[in-house]
Each structure stands twice: as C-alpha cells, then as structure tokens.
Amino acid sequence: MKKLKRSSRLVEMTQFLLSRPHTLVPLTHFADRYGAAKSSISEDLAIIKEVFEDEGTGELLTLAGAAGGVKLIPRLSKQHALAFANDLCAQLEQPDRILPGGYLYLSDLLGQPAMMNEAGKIFATAFANRQIDVVMTVETKGIPLAYATGAQLNLPVVLVRRDHQVTEGSAVSINYVSGSQKSLHTMSLSRRAMREKSRVLIVDDFMKAGGTIQGMVDLLAEFDAEVAGVGVLVESGEVENEERLLHDYISLANLTAVDSRSKQITVKLGNYFDE
Amino acid sequence: MKKLKRSSRLVEMTQFLLSRPHTLVPLTHFADRYGAAKSSISEDLAIIKEVFEDEGTGELLTLAGAAGGVKLIPRLSKQHALAFANDLCAQLEQPDRILPGGYLYLSDLLGQPAMMNEAGKIFATAFANRQIDVVMTVETKGIPLAYATGAQLNLPVVLVRRDHQVTEGSAVSINYVSGSQKSLHTMSLSRRAMREKSRVLIVDDFMKAGGTIQGMVDLLAEFDAEVAGVGVLVESGEVENEERLLHDYISLANLTAVDSRSKQITVKLGNYFDE
Known part of the structure; x- marks a missing residue:
C-alpha cells in the first residue's frame, strides 16, 4: 500500500488508466493500493473524467455495483x-x-x-x-x-x-x-x-x-x-x-x-x- | 488559455507527456496553456517526475535555459x-x-x-x-x-x-x-x-x-x-x-x-x- 497525496495519486491513476483502455478497473483496486476511502477515489476519478472528456481523450465510464469500477473508452473527438x-x-x-x-x-x-x-x-x-x-x-x-x-x-x-x-x-x-x-x-x-x-x-x-x-x-x-x-x-x-x-x-x-x-x-x- | 486547478492540470500534463516520449516540451508551453507562473508549472512537473520515477515509468528530464523544457524518457525498471x-x-x-x-x-x-x-x-x-x-x-x-x-x-x-x-x-x-x-x-x-x-x-x-x-x-x-x-x-x-x-x-x-x-x-x- 502506498500513501500518496491526492496530487501524486492523480498522476499515478491517470497513467494507470491510460495504459489500460477498455479494461474494467474495480474501485477497490485504487482504494486498496492507496489505502484511501472509496469516496476519495471517486472524487479523483471525477477530476480525471472531466479532463479526459474536455480534452477529447476518451470517456471514463463508471459502472456501479459490486462488479463495478471504471473503464476508459478512448474516444478521439x-x-x-x-x-x-x-x-x-x-x-x-x-x-x-x-x-x-x-x-x-x-x-x-x-x-x-x-x-x-x-x-x-x-x-x-x-x-x-x-x-x-x-x-x-x-x-x-x-x-x-x-x-x-x-x-x-x-x-x-x-x-x-x-x-x-x-x-x-x-x-x-x-x-x-x-x-x-x-x-x-x-x-x-x-x-x-x-x-x-x-x-x-x-x-x-x-x-x-x-x-x-x-x-x-x-x-x-x-x-x-x-x-x-x-x-x-x-x-x-x-x-x-x-x-x-x-x-x-x-x-x-x-x-x-x-x-x-x-x-x-x-x-x-x-x-x-x-x- | 485554460484556467485549471492544480489537480486537473496534473491530469492533463501527465497525459500530454505520456503521449510524447522523447520530445522536448518547453515550460512556456504549459505556462501559456494554463496561464500559470513557470514556478507553479515547475512544482507540477516535480510531482509528476517523482511519480514517474517511483513507478518505473520513466525519467522526466529537465533541461534548463532558454531552449529548456522537459522530456520524458520512458524507462521500464x-x-x-x-x-x-x-x-x-x-x-x-x-x-x-x-x-x-x-x-x-x-x-x-x-x-x-x-x-x-x-x-x-x-x-x-x-x-x-x-x-x-x-x-x-x-x-x-x-x-x-x-x-x-x-x-x-x-x-x-x-x-x-x-x-x-x-x-x-x-x-x-x-x-x-x-x-x-x-x-x-x-x-x-x-x-x-x-x-x-x-x-x-x-x-x-x-x-x-x-x-x-x-x-x-x-x-x-x-x-x-x-x-x-x-x-x-x-x-x-x-x-x-x-x-x-x-x-x-x-x-x-x-x-x-x-x-x-x-x-x-x-x-x-x-x-x-x-x-
């Protein structure tokens, strides 16, 4: 487990998601990795989602529920x-x-x-x-x-x-x-x-x-x-x-x-x- | 010019650098893009550099001077x-x-x-x-x-x-x-x-x-x-x-x-x- 500040966590999560397009990543993966609450991870993902959508990088799909998580769908505008x-x-x-x-x-x-x-x-x-x-x-x-x-x-x-x-x-x-x-x-x-x-x-x-x-x-x-x-x-x-x-x-x-x-x-x- | 919070800026800069390995990016590129002081951009880059080096993604080289900037050298540990x-x-x-x-x-x-x-x-x-x-x-x-x-x-x-x-x-x-x-x-x-x-x-x-x-x-x-x-x-x-x-x-x-x-x-x- 790595304790990181939000700023470092955002850099790492961005990189992680970009290298795994069309792959479902459970929220618990990030929560466990950083020893952070799921609510903090969700806030991080909301920031990443907004930038990816503004930039035309892709869509960050959020799937709710037990089998849920996030998935990056690359979409070039x-x-x-x-x-x-x-x-x-x-x-x-x-x-x-x-x-x-x-x-x-x-x-x-x-x-x-x-x-x-x-x-x-x-x-x-x-x-x-x-x-x-x-x-x-x-x-x-x-x-x-x-x-x-x-x-x-x-x-x-x-x-x-x-x-x-x-x-x-x-x-x-x-x-x-x-x-x-x-x-x-x-x-x-x-x-x-x-x-x-x-x-x-x-x-x-x-x-x-x-x-x-x-x-x-x-x-x-x-x-x-x-x-x-x-x-x-x-x-x-x-x-x-x-x-x-x-x-x-x-x-x-x-x-x-x-x-x-x-x-x-x-x-x-x-x-x-x-x- | 886009005014972004540091958190969003970090996501965008990470993505920008990852998609341009071995390419010199002048600090002024980021400073102009975000309307931010070079000192703030340098702080952002220091955070990204630390994560990239910890994660074994690569080295973020900083070249000083008028022709300076940053360059991502991918290095898999x-x-x-x-x-x-x-x-x-x-x-x-x-x-x-x-x-x-x-x-x-x-x-x-x-x-x-x-x-x-x-x-x-x-x-x-x-x-x-x-x-x-x-x-x-x-x-x-x-x-x-x-x-x-x-x-x-x-x-x-x-x-x-x-x-x-x-x-x-x-x-x-x-x-x-x-x-x-x-x-x-x-x-x-x-x-x-x-x-x-x-x-x-x-x-x-x-x-x-x-x-x-x-x-x-x-x-x-x-x-x-x-x-x-x-x-x-x-x-x-x-x-x-x-x-x-x-x-x-x-x-x-x-x-x-x-x-x-x-x-x-x-x-x-x-x-x-x-x-």
Whole structure:
C-alpha cells in the first residue's frame, strides 16, 4: 500500500488508466493500493473524467455495483480526428509520392508510429460500440494500423499471411481476386489464430476495389467468423461504384485522382467525415 | 488559455507527456496553456517526475535555459522488465507451441498489442542513450515490436520487404543466407526509406544464427548507414557459438532447447538480464 497525496495519486491513476483502455478497473483496486476511502477515489476519478472528456481523450465510464469500477473508452473527438485527416490529406497530395504505374508511395507516412497510433484511436472511436473479439489485417502495410487499433480496443490482432509459413502451423488458404489488377492471389490464416464465431474488425492501409478485404471476408467464412466492421486509412475513389466489392466500411482519406502526367494528386476526406 | 486547478492540470500534463516520449516540451508551453507562473508549472512537473520515477515509468528530464523544457524518457525498471520476461518465458514453454520441424508457434503472443508495447518499452529503455535515427525490421512478425519501440523512442520505422513491391518505388535488393536453413533469400529496401548515414536500431521477433539480421546489416551498408543496436524478443540458444553470425545484440528470452518428441521446451531469460 502506498500513501500518496491526492496530487501524486492523480498522476499515478491517470497513467494507470491510460495504459489500460477498455479494461474494467474495480474501485477497490485504487482504494486498496492507496489505502484511501472509496469516496476519495471517486472524487479523483471525477477530476480525471472531466479532463479526459474536455480534452477529447476518451470517456471514463463508471459502472456501479459490486462488479463495478471504471473503464476508459478512448474516444478521439471529431475535431481532433478532422485535424488528423486534414493533415493526412495534405501529406498525401505531395506530388513526389507518385510512382511508376500511378501508385503512391505511402511508407514514409505509415512509418510514423505516432501517426499510426492516432489513426488507431480514430478506428477505436468509430467502432467502440461494436461487439468485437479480434482485429484482423493482411500483411504487410496495414499491420501497424491494426496493432494501434487493437491496443486502443484492448483486443488481440490476427495476421493473415500471403503465403503459408512453417511458423504458423496448419492453416486455411483461399484464393482471391485483387480488384484493381484482376489478378489472382492467395492468403492464408493459421487455424490456431482465431476461435470459431469470432467477431472481427478488419483494418487495412489502402483499399481500391476492395478485393483484398473481400478476400479476408471470405477467409472469415472458413472460420465461421463474422465481420464486425472494416476500417481503411486511405480509399481510392478512382473506382466505378459497380466495381466496388465492398460498401460498408470507414475511410479516413479518399484519393480521388492521381494524374501521373501533371503530377497532380487529389485527395478529400474519407467517408468517416460524411454527415 | 485554460484556467485549471492544480489537480486537473496534473491530469492533463501527465497525459500530454505520456503521449510524447522523447520530445522536448518547453515550460512556456504549459505556462501559456494554463496561464500559470513557470514556478507553479515547475512544482507540477516535480510531482509528476517523482511519480514517474517511483513507478518505473520513466525519467522526466529537465533541461534548463532558454531552449529548456522537459522530456520524458520512458524507462521500464529492471524489476518490471524481469516480470515481463519471466511471464514471456513461461508462455514460451507451453508444450502445444511445438510445430512440425521443431518450430514454435508465437503468433498468439506477437498478436497481443499490450505485450508488444511492453517489449517495445524495454528496448526503448535499453537503447535510450544511443544515437538513433530510425528503427528497422524486416517483414512480417517483427513489425509490431519495431513500431512499439519506435513509438517509445519517438522515431520512424523503416520496413525491409522480402520482395520488391511496386508501392515502394526504386529499391536496393540484397541476397542473404538464412543461417538456420542455409537457404538463400532476398530482401529489399526502398531508396526513399532512409537517409544516407542514418543510425539504425534493428528489431526482430526471433533470431537463430542471425542470418536475417545480418542481411539487414548488409543492406545498411548499401545505404552508407550504421547499426546503432540490435534487439530481439526471443533468441534461440540452439546454435553453436561459432555458427552465430552476430554477437552484439539484446534478447529478452532465450530458447535453449525444443524437444519435439518429449514436447519439452526449455527457455531462460535473454541476455538483457545478464549481470
């Protein structure tokens, strides 16, 4: 037991809660830890709650009763999310991103842990009220985003591989058609990776027609699992609507046009910001 | 400007500092934000510093002078690191991890964001005093570890690919021999990914003879870059010392024997815990 002044206790409790999102912490945990009355702990939590809500950090839920306690639900305010997405769009429009074939170089953005963590908070906010068991992505570039989202939701991450690896044990493989190139690919998931009937949040860095994500959806069917939501950082709007395989998803930015000749990239906010 | 009571200010400052490790925050930032005297802010920081140091969260460095401020250096205490590594070792010893060929299934552990973040904090602690520009890993399973480390050190992550991808632009490829199987592989890194003369912290989930990490070291030479350190989550001690390609690294766990027949896995603490 540690006897701390209220000021020190507030610092410690803030840190404790921030490192355990979506985790129920019983009031007795704090009361025992500090040898303080539950009423004092409740006052501390009221202060923390107010700051977290004012700052757009998240909601501090208080659950009453014997099994009660507090739970931090990270929620990035729309205002913060919008500032993030506007900055993302501005960076996506830098003309030197254009690669041969009209592809965009994104690895510098995806390589910034703080940016991935911020995007993960937005997905965690968007999907906070869904019933989700695991976050899923397919290697490679969506991985940091999936982990950032999983960390905020306090959920494990399941990684779909492009090839079957010896380190994954027995696996289920499927073929899928990548919509943008109409080419056939394989993806596989270890049998051990996921329980049957899991509810799955799919996260990826980029989506064009949605063939890769549709592949993950098909793979879920093999595990008798269900899609609980789909979040992508950037979608390409350069797709005819009838070509799009997937319609229920959230995107943070929308790449509307890439003109290799004039070196012009046009980006708008993703559908998460639609009214 | 927000007028807050000290108690609320402490919560907000704690959260602000925790989300910006290895970042210098001028005292004037806080003084302006809260319309408070620098002396009050200094008192607040002293309280936060004491709690962070007692809790083994990190060190709050105070830099005096006009360009001064505070900087949070995350440092997981040896005691916390040891608790983490002991738990990791216990989980690694579960007999049902053994796969055909004596490989171990690790994806359930690597799929836990909180565990990766904890390991990342240990690497950030171990390498806090090195001069580092980027964290590097090769796809796939070391990626969450590299991002967790990068987040704690406030550094970008550079991802080496197994194949050359259209979305990476022009790239440098090398061949390397994977020591455990003596087989030849390719890895490649986008030319844009890293500045010349960068100082690089290499992070990976698993190392046996060290061929893959040696591959990354060779790739660095192509960029005129330097190794600033190497951290692996699990090393395999089932390697003769003369077979080991790499000698200067930190590991958190050491897999000393895997006996497929008796289903026995023996693990000890990694060399980070050597005295």
